[in-house]
Structure formats: C-alpha cells, structure tokens
Amino acid sequence: MKAELNEQALLKGLANNDSKAVEALYQRHFSMIQHFVLNNNGSFDDARDVFQEAMIALYEKVQSNSFVLTCQIKTYLFSICKHLWLKRLHQIGKYSSPLLVEEESISVEDDLVAFEKQDAAFAIMDRALHSLGEPCKSLLEGYYINKKGMQELAKDFGYTNADNAKNQKYKCLMRLKKLFFTQYNIGD
Amino acid sequence: MEDIKLLETIEKYLTGEMSDQEMELFETIRKNTPEIDQMVIEHSMFLQHMENYVVRRNYTKLTKKTFEHLLAAGEWTIDSAVPSKAKMIQLWNKYKRVTAIAASVGGFIAVTTSALIMYFSPSLNGNQLLQLSKDIEVIKKNQQAQGHLLNEVKSKIPENATLVSGGSGFLIDPKGFIITNAHVLKGNGAIVINNLGQELHASIIYADKNIDLALLKIEDKDFAEPAKIPFTIRKKMSDLGEEIFTLGYPRNDNDIVYGKGYLSAQKGYAGDSSSYQIQISANPGSSGAPLFNDKNELIGIISTREKLAVGVAFAIKSNKIIDLIASVKEDDELNGKADVKLHVTKVEHAISTNRKVQINNLKPYIFSVRSYN
Numbered sequence: 001m002k003a004e005l006n007e008q009a010l011l012k013g014l015a016n017n018d019s020k021a022v023e024a025l026y027q028r029h030f031s032m033i034q035h036f037v038l039n040n041n042g043s044f045d046d047a048r049d050v051f052q053e054a055m056i057a058l059y060e061k062v063q064s065n066s067f068v069l070t071c072q073i074k075t076y077l078f079s080i081c082k083h084l085w086l087k088r089l090h091q092i093g094k095y096s097s098p099l100l101v102e103e104e105s106i107s108v109e110d111d112l113v114a115f116e117k118q119d120a121a122f123a124i125m126d127r128a129l130h131s132l133g134e135p136c137k138s139l140l141e142g143y144y145i146n147k148k149g150m151q152e153l154a155k156d157f158g159y160t161n162a163d164n165a166k167n168q169k170y171k172c173l174m175r176l177k178k179l180f181f182t183q184y185n186i187g188d
Numbered sequence: 189m190e191d192i193k194l195l196e197t198i199e200k201y202l203t204g205e206m207s208d209q210e211m212e213l214f215e216t217i218r219k220n221t222p223e224i225d226q227m228v229i230e231h232s233m234f235l236q237h238m239e240n241y242v243v244r245r246n247y248t249k250l251t252k253k254t255f256e257h258l259l260a261a262g263e264w265t266i267d268s269a270v271p272s273k274a275k276m277i278q279l280w281n282k283y284k285r286v287t288a289i290a291a292s293v294g295g296f297i298a299v300t301t302s303a304l305i306m307y308f309s310p311s312l313n314g315n316q317l318l319q320l321s322k323d324i325e326v327i328k329k330n331q332q333a334q335g336h337l338l339n340e341v342k343s344k345i346p347e348n349a350t351l352v353s354g355g356s357g358f359l360i361d362p363k364g365f366i367i368t369n370a371h372v373l374k375g376n377g378a379i380v381i382n383n384l385g386q387e388l389h390a391s392i393i394y395a396d397k398n399i400d401l402a403l404l405k406i407e408d409k410d411f412a413e414p415a416k417i418p419f420t421i422r423k424k425m426s427d428l429g430e431e432i433f434t435l436g437y438p439r440n441d442n443d444i445v446y447g448k449g450y451l452s453a454q455k456g457y458a459g460d461s462s463s464y465q466i467q468i469s470a471n472p473g474s475s476g477a478p479l480f481n482d483k484n485e486l487i488g489i490i491s492t493r494e495k496l497a498v499g500v501a502f503a504i505k506s507n508k509i510i511d512l513i514a515s516v517k518e519d520d521e522l523n524g525k526a527d528v529k530l531h532v533t534k535v536e537h538a539i540s541t542n543r544k545v546q547i548n549n550l551k552p553y554i555f556s557v558r559s560y561n
Binding site: 017019022023026027030031034044048052055056059060063064068107110114118121122125126129144145166167170171173174177180181184 | 191192195196230231234237238240241242243244245246247248250251252253254255257258263264266427430431482483542543
C-alpha cells in the first residue's frame, strides 16, 4: 500500500487528516531524521520531537489555500528538521562540531517564520486555556474543540438549561480572549 | 451582561447564524460604529486563532498516536541507529576545505546558521548571488546613463507649478500604464519617478474617487518600455493571515521601502468589502503602493485612510483593478487611449520564489507619483 501512494496523494491525504497518510510519512521519512539527529548530538526522543514539529509545519502548509510544494516531501521535511535541530543545539549550547548533513536540503526560512508565528500563537492559546481553570476550560473545549451543542453541555456541566450554559460559555470566552490578547499583543 | 450579549451577537454574525434581517441591521450598526467594527475584526481574528489551535491540537494527537503505534509495532528500534562513523568521516573530509576557509575567516564557532546552510547548499545560493550581482551591474550601468541625463534636465515638473500630493504607483502594462490611488492625484498634472530616480511625464487618464483608484500613462520619450510585467494580478480573494509585502515610496528622499506583514481581515474599514485590512510592520504610509504575496501575485493596493491605528492599514482588493480597467474600456471618451492589457493570474499555484530575488525583479515597476498644479 505504501508504494502506491504517490507524493501528491500523500499530501492530499494529509490535508484531509487521513491517518494513513500520516502513517506513511512516518514510515518513509522518520528513520532519516532519526539518523540525522542521532549523528548530531541528539537522542531518539529529540528526533521524535523534531520530526513531529516538521510534520506540523508540513501539515499547516498543506492546509493553506496558497499551498505549493516545490520539492520532494523528503527534502522538505529534512530541511525543516535540520533548521529546527540546529536551532535547538544552539539553544542548549551543544552546538560545536560541524553539522553532519547527509541529505539534500532547500531554503525554508519563510516557511519557518510562518511556522514559528503559528507556534507562538498556539502556545499562547494553550497557556491561556490552561490558566482559565475549571469549568471554563472544559466548557470551551467542549464547545470549540469537541463541537458539542449547548443542550449537551448544559447536561454535562449540570446547568439548568442551555441558556445558562451559553451565558457561562460567553463569560469564559471573554476571559479567554483577554488572556490571549494580552500575551499575543506583547509577543508581536 | 451587556458585553456578553454583544459578544454573542458578534459571534452569531461571524459564524453565519443570523437571519438576513438581523444581518442587515447588524451591518448598519457596524458601519456606523467604529468600535463595533473593531470588535468584529478582533473577534474574527480570535476565532481564527482558536480554529488553528483546535486543528493543530487534533493533528498533533494523531501524529503522536501514529508514532506510538508504529514504534510498538517495531517500525524503528530506539538504539539501532548508531552514528555511522564511516560516513561522518567521509563527509567531514568533504567539507573540510570549506570548514577550514570558514575557520580562517572568523572562527568556525562564530559562523551563523545561515552561513552554514550556504556552505552546504552551494548551487542554490551561488545562483542567487549571481542573479543579485547581475542586477547590481545593470543598476550601475543605468546610473551611469542617468548621470548624463541629469546634466541636461533638472526636473520635469514645470517651473512655476506647485506639488500638491504624492504617493506610489506601479506599472500594470509595459506600454506605460500605471495604477495609483485617486487621492494621490490631487493636482492636474503628474510625473512619476522610477527606482533609479528618473523622472517621467505622465498623464492622468482616469480616476475613480469612489473606489479610490486611478490610471496614469507614462508619456515620455525617455521611457524604456519593459518586455513584460513580472507579476500577475490576483482575481480571487486572498486568505486571512496570508503573508504579504509591499514596495513603495513613503519617504521624501525617493528611496524605495520594503515592508512585510499579513492580511488581518478580509473586509476593510467598517466592513468595506472592496478592501482588506492589513497588518504591516513598515511604514504603510505609501498610498498607491502594490501589495504582493510570495507567489508573485498582486493582491491589493495600499490605500491609507486617516485615523488609523498604528500598524493597521487598508488595501483595495486587486480585483478592483480589473473592474477599473473594464470601466475605462467602456468609456467612449477614452476610446483607444487606454488599451490596457492586464496580466491576470491563470494558474492557481504559481511558483514560489525567493523574496530577495522577487523584490529585485519588482523594483523597476514601482514608481513614486507626484501630482502638481
């Protein structure tokens, strides 16, 4: 099955959250990154983390309407991983020996800037959501992430009716927005 | 309580849960209340962030699960990938020479990431550098030619005329047709200045104050028509959050200025559907400057309005150029005078290019516009 999926089909699958596509990408390309990271001062867990980030970068690139990939998936993933790993080595002060590069890579600076921006926004949202406390966090997650209806949420959280749950949801949402934008505007 | 009701209304509006009647009413309120408009834009941004967050969170869960699953199935072994020493030595030898050069220049440790990458992908960067230096050669030559011209003509603005307004503009047809904002042209006459400082006579062909766009034509024997326009005009709407950049002349010294940012709302001030709201880091003050994405597509024209929040600007959507040219062509009085051919995006996924190369290619097509009486 693996071999039959060509690159375009893989990307299409990825755009549609197809777990088969994700699996195929891991099967095809993770060992390359594993080798690269292990050969450059890193551990298996580092390789896992760095590859995961590259997978997110690729996914978010595929999601945008203006998506265009000008190279092979393998080259793209490797280029992202290389940059991310270099950066991490710098951060932890482990970067000393010449970097061992076995694969072809391309310039992905613009993509990385976009990725880092998304990354920052994601982290801010995550922090904001977690510092909300309960029941706000679960209520908003129920509505926006699990896409539950107000009726159902009222039942889950023990509100007398959907209107009460809705009011509570908006109260929580206002707090979340405030938390988010305070951080977000500083960051920019 | 009031705040909650307002937030609920805005969310209903943004998620399309309003009836037509409610929608109409709300849009009237929005149009007349800048604070509400700002809240709508802010909330739409927030919902977008929320959506991105949810999408990424779900996807991350999927990748983690997939990884754990494959690992458990024995796809990889944690300690099998021992560093391949032989290969490392081989590669070290291969790059020893460049490394030695780097070390002799300034200590290898100090070499930055980007410099390293340059060493390891020599073909790519070599090419870019070549292209850049070529451009510099051309500019040098042009400047020499310019030097001669400058001795002869001082300025093409008539001696007793006074400058009344100015801004930026850009070529849309090699024959010399330029688009700018209507409000940039407050006088009767106009000249344009290219990125080399060369002044050219231009006539105002058409100005539409409603959409705030105008068409100029360079009419000057010194104008060297380029072979083609190096960008296309985007017909479709651009994505929220899309990265954009502009080249214009916001300063008086006639130096071209680059600024980059992103599209922050698909509607402009007070819900104006003919424009975008943009967030741009550099001075957005250059009215009439083109807005590009990284696919070499023109997506809008910066049109600065008064009372702006810092960093927030508005841009007229590129499809308005197409509308403008259509109405110019229908105007009988202008018959034949405005034979503009637009270069509109046909292929959806144009090839992405390096930003520096892109800017260098675009520069000669961006002009400073001065209007006088």
